Amino acid sequence: MQMLAPAKINLSLDVLGRRDDGYHQVSMVMQTIALFDRVHVEEVSRSGVFLSGGSSEAPPDRSNLVYRAAALVLARAGRTGGVAIDLVKNIPVAAGLAGGSSDAAITIKLMNRLLGLGWSLAEMEALAAELGSDVPFLIRGGTALASGRGEQLTALPAAPTFWLVVVKPPFGASTPRVYQALGAPPYPGGQHREGATAKVMAALAAGSYGALIAAVGNDLEQVTIGWHQELQELKEALVRHGCDRALMSGSGPTILGFTEHEDVARQAAQAIEQSAYWSGYGVWVAKTLTEQEGNEG
Numbered sequence: 210m211q212m213l214a215p216a217k218i219n220l221s222l223d224v225l226g227r228r229d230d231g232y233h234q235v236s237m238v239m240q241t242i243a244l245f246d247r248v249h250v251e252e253v254s255r256s257g258v259f260l261s262g263g264s265s266e267a268p269p270d271r272s273n274l275v276y277r278a279a280a281l282v283l284a285r286a287g288r289t290g291g292v293a294i295d296l297v298k299n300i301p302v303a304a305g306l307a308g309g310s311s312d313a314a315i316t317i318k319l320m321n322r323l324l325g326l327g328w329s330l331a332e333m334e335a336l337a338a339e340l341g342s343d344v345p346f347l348i349r350g351g352t353a354l355a356s357g358r359g360e361q362l363t364a365l366p367a368a369p370t371f372w373l374v375v376v377k378p379p380f381g382a383s384t385p386r387v388y389q390a391l392g393a394p395p396y397p398g399g400q401h402r403e404g405a406t407a408k409v410m411a412a413l414a415a416g417s418y419g420a421l422i423a424a425v426g427n428d429l430e431q432v433t434i435g436w437h438q439e440l441q442e443l444k445e446a447l448v449r450h451g452c453d454r455a456l457m458s459g460s461g462p463t464i465l466g467f468t469e470h471e472d473v474a475r476q477a478a479q480a481i482e483q484s485a486y487w488s489g490y491g492v493w494v495a496k497t498l499t500e501q502e503g504n505e506g
C-alpha cells in the first residue's frame with residue numbers, strides 16, 4: 210500500500226508571540242503543493258519497523274520521522290506486529306517545505322488503513338501533533354488555517370489553483386534557530402500590525418488570486434533573508450522572470466515564485482536553472498493541491 214506525501218507552503222505566517230514551552234504562537238495559512246515524496250508500507254511477520262530508502266540527509270534510521278511515526282502508531286494501537294516501509298524522497302530536506310512532516314503524516318494514514326485501525330482524521334491529527342507542529346495539517350492537506358503552535362486547524366475555502374516556482378538554495382535552515390533568532394515581540398513591522406493571515410483569509414473567501422498574491426507574507430523571512438542576502442536577490446529574479454510575487458516558505462530557505470500560468474512558471478524555472486549565478490540551486494514547478502486531490506495522491 211502506498212501514498213504520495215505532498216510538500217506544504219505557507220501562504221502566510223504571522224508570529225504572534227513567544228510561549229513558555231519554547232514554541233511561538235503562530236497564525237498561518239497552509240497549502241499543499243504537487244511536489245511529492247512517496248511512502249510504501251506493508252505488514253511483515255517480524256515485529257518492529259523496517260525502513261528503507263530515504264536519502265543521505267534523511268537516512269532510513271530511527272531519527273527518521275517515518276520511523277518515529279510508524280513506531281508511535283504501533284505503540285498506540287497496541288500492535289506487536291511489524292511493518293516494512295520504503296521512503297522515496299523528492300522534497301528537499303530542511304527546506305521549509307515540511308517534507309519530513311508530510312512523510313510522517315502519510316505514514317500514519319497508511320498504517321491506519323493497512324492495519325484497519327479505524328482512526329478518524331481528528332484522531333490521526335492528535336497523534337500527528339506528537340511528532341511536530343506541521344504534521345497535523347498534512348493529515349488532510351489542501352488549504353487550512355493553523356494556529357496555536359501550528360497544530361490547531363480550521364478548514365478554509367480552497368485556494369484558487371495557481372503555480373509555484375520552488376527554488377531551494379544549496380544550504381538548509383534550522384527551524385528552531387530561525388524561531389530563536391526572531392525572539393520575543395515586538396517584531397519589526399509593529400506588534401499590532403495587521404498580519405498577512407487576515408488578508409490571505411479575506412482573499413480566499415473572495416476566491417481572488419490577485420488579492421491572494423498581494424496578501425501573502427511570512428514573518429520568518431526577515432530572519433533567514435537577513436542571514437542570506439542572496440535570497441532577496443532570488444526573490445527579485447523570480448519576479449523579473451515573470452512571477453507575480455515571491456515569498457520564502459516556512460522557516461526557509463526555499464523561495465517560491467507565484468503565477469497563475471504554468472508556462473510562466475516553467476519559463477521562470479528554466480531561467481533560474483540555466484543561470485550560472487544560481488548554480489547549485491534546485492528548481493521545481495508545482496501547482497497547488499486541494500484536499501481532495503491530496504487524498505487521491
Ligand SMILES: C[C@](O)(CO)[C@H](O)COP(=O)(O)OP(=O)(O)OC[C@H]1O[C@@H](n2ccc(N)nc2=O)[C@H](O)[C@@H]1O
Nearest residue numbers: 231232233235341342343344358359384385388459460
Ligand atoms: C516553520 C513552520 O514549518 C511553518 O509551517 C512551522 O512553524 C515549524 O513546524 P515544525 O518544523 O513541525 O516544528 P516542530 O518540529 O514542532 O518544532 C521545531 C522547533 O521549532 C520551534 N518552533 C516551532 C513551531 C512553533 N510554532 N514555534 C517554534 O518556536 C521550536 O524551537 C521547536 O522546538
Ligand SMILES: Nc1ncnc2c1ncn2[C@@H]1O[C@H](COP(=O)(O)OP(=O)(O)OP(=O)(O)O)[C@@H](O)[C@H]1O
Nearest residue numbers: 267273274302303304305306307308309310384459
Ligand atoms: N523523512 C524525513 N524527511 C526529511 N527530513 C527528515 C525526515 N525524517 C527526519 N528528518 C530530519 O528533519 C529535519 C527537517 O526536515 P524537513 O525536510 O521536514 O524540514 P523543513 O522542510 O524545514 O520543514 P518545516 O517547514 O516543517 O520547517 C531534517 O534536517 C532531517 O534531519
